Amino acid sequence: MTTTAKRRVLISGASISGPALAYWLHRSGFAVTVVEKAGALRDGGYPIDIRGTAIEVVRRMGILPRLRDAHIDSRRATFLDADGGEVASLTPSAVAGSVEGQDLEVRRGDLAAVLYALVRDDVEFLFNDSIDTLDQSEEAVDVTFHSGRRRTFDLVVGADGMHSQTRESLFGPEEQFHRYLGYCFAIFTMPNTFGLSHELMVWNTPGKAAALYAVGDDDELHAFLNFYRPDLPSDALRDPDAQRDLVATTFAGAGWEVPGMVSAMRDADDLFFDTAGQIRMPQWSKGRVALIGDAAYAPSFLTGQGSSLALAGAYMLANALAANQDHAAAFAAYERDLREFVAMNQALVDKGGATLFPTTAQALEQRNTRLRSLVTMPAAAARPAHSALTLPTIVPMP
Numbered sequence: 001m002t003t004t005a006k007r008r009v010l011i012s013g014a015s016i017s018g019p020a021l022a023y024w025l026h027r028s029g030f031a032v033t034v035v036e037k038a039g040a041l042r043d044g045g046y047p048i049d050i051r052g053t054a055i056e057v058v059r060r061m062g063i064l065p066r067l068r069d070a071h072i073d074s075r076r077a078t079f080l081d082a083d084g085g086e087v088a089s090l091t092p093s094a095v096a097g098s099v100e101g102q103d104l105e106v107r108r109g110d111l112a113a114v115l116y117a118l119v120r121d122d123v124e125f126l127f128n129d130s131i132d133t134l135d136q137s138e139e140a141v142d143v144t145f146h147s148g149r150r151r152t153f154d155l156v157v158g159a160d161g162m163h164s165q166t167r168e169s170l171f172g173p174e175e176q177f178h179r180y181l182g183y184c185f186a187i188f189t190m191p192n193t194f195g196l197s198h199e200l201m202v203w204n205t206p207g208k209a210a211a212l213y214a215v216g217d218d219d220e221l222h223a224f225l226n227f228y229r230p231d232l233p234s235d236a237l238r239d240p241d242a243q244r245d246l247v248a249t250t251f252a253g254a255g256w257e258v259p260g261m262v263s264a265m266r267d268a269d270d271l272f273f274d275t276a277g278q279i280r281m282p283q284w285s286k287g288r289v290a291l292i293g294d295a296a297y298a299p300s301f302l303t304g305q306g307s308s309l310a311l312a313g314a315y316m317l318a319n320a321l322a323a324n325q326d327h328a329a330a331f332a333a334y335e336r337d338l339r340e341f342v343a344m345n346q347a348l349v350d351k352g353g354a355t356l357f358p359t360t361a362q363a364l365e366q367r368n369t370r371l372r373s374l375v376t377m378p379a380a381a382a383r384p385a386h387s388a389l390t391l392p393t394i395v396p397m398p
Helices: 017-027 053-061 064-070 092-096 108-119 165-171 240-250 258-267 306-323 327-353 361-374
Strands: 008-012 031-036 047-050 076-080 086-090 104-107 124-127 131-136 141-145 150-153 155-158 178-191 199-205 208-214 220-228 272-279 289-291
Touching: 008 017, 008 150, 017 031, 017 053, 017 108, 017 306, 047 053, 047 108, 047 306, 053 064, 053 306, 064 104, 064 108, 076 092, 086 361, 104 108, 131 165, 141 155, 155 165, 165 289, 178 240, 178 258, 199 361, 208 258, 220 240, 220 258, 240 258, 240 272, 306 327
Parallel strands: 008 031, 008 155, 031 124, 076 199, 155 289
Antiparallel strands: 047 104, 076 086, 131 141, 141 150, 178 220, 178 272, 199 208, 208 220
């Protein structure tokens, strides 16, 4: 009697798409290793959405009840003018285009923790390490890790985010695939000295936005400073001091609570600064290495679909690998079955996804008029871009 050896897969990245893919691959009989450059899971984090098709993915994983327990029950979103006066106050789902009672919003760290708990006993995790080199052959991929260890795998998957090192080593610099959408943003936490509870407050002037988000009754708020900038601020992308200076200069003289937010940003030890952008690639694999999630098709935070695409993409790649012994055929099927869904979601920005952050006074007034009308409109139906993907049933190879 002979047995077929398990196919060995290395996944780079332990945030959302990596552990999700690990779960489905393990169920299909693969031997899975996940490498993560951080020393441990990143807890906390800003709120993210799980919508449409992704809801069905997490239901099939059996974690929907846990995520419903972790759902952020935001009750109100209040929009303010330049002086801090109220423009409109309405339900967050009406603003986000989500379906109330179906779609979920959870802390990013909570989703990552649930996914990790699901697979930690079945999957090998290598924290505090990363891939240094990939050497592909016809039969396998030889991997040298930053720690110096060397291993051989049948396949490697880059699930290491928008600024993916796996993608860069395989396909070249990010600039080839990055589509800048004209906005920069800074996210950090600050003390909740405003008495906010289960609510979001958003201040706008043309080309600038500031938001305070209380995800519960905590003594901490998620703060968000977003601004329009036609040209990519390349010099600031890898310099935290330059990022702080750029944000402070941009919001100098702003009203409402913005001066205090800028001051808190200066002292924040968890500042995350980036640009709103997308990753658009003509192909998501090369040889025995494939990309998934933001590494392959980041849609940008303006769509609210990054985590949902990561979960759906993990499912579709796992399905393709389970159904095809040949990796080339599997990667081709993964792209064929997912690319239209990705394109629809990335196009949400082209079709007004950035209208919450108008760049002119006229556009801001038009947005405010729409917000006021939403107060009396019925709940939203599911948006086609969120739910247009039909999930197959994963059937492992015999």
